[in-house]
Amino acid sequence: MEHEHTHHEEHSIKELILLIKYLVKHNESHTKELDDLCDELSEHGFTNAHEYVINAIKKYEEGNALLSKALEEIKED
Numbered sequence: 001m002e003h004e005h006t007h008h009e010e011h012s013i014k015e016l017i018l019l020i021k022y023l024v025k026h027n028e029s030h031t032k033e034l035d036d037l038c039d040e041l042s043e044h045g046f047t048n049a050h051e052y053v054i055n056a057i058k059k060y061e062e063g064n065a066l067l068s069k070a071l072e073e074i075k076e077d
Contacts, residue, residue, distance in 0.1 A: 013074060020071045024064050031060045 011019065034057050041050040 017071065017074055020067050020074070024067050024071075027060050027064050027067075031057055031064075034060070 034053055038050055038053045038057070041053060
């Protein structure tokens with residue numbers, strides 16, 4: 001999958017809020033894909049790979065929690 005990423009651009013506060021919301025949603029879709037992958041790995045007996053993917057899912061969830069906190073900080077201003 002190709003994703004369009006922009007870097008080093010100036011954004012308005014509204015754009016920053018929209019971007020963070022988009023990234024959280026985007027990460028959630030990847031988490032769902034990883035969860036499906038986890039099921040398949042488990043079905044095929046790849047226990048170690050399954051555990052690595054479980055840990056990756058946790059990292060995505062941790063990242064989204066941090067992005068949500070950042071969003072709260074922006075919205076407070």
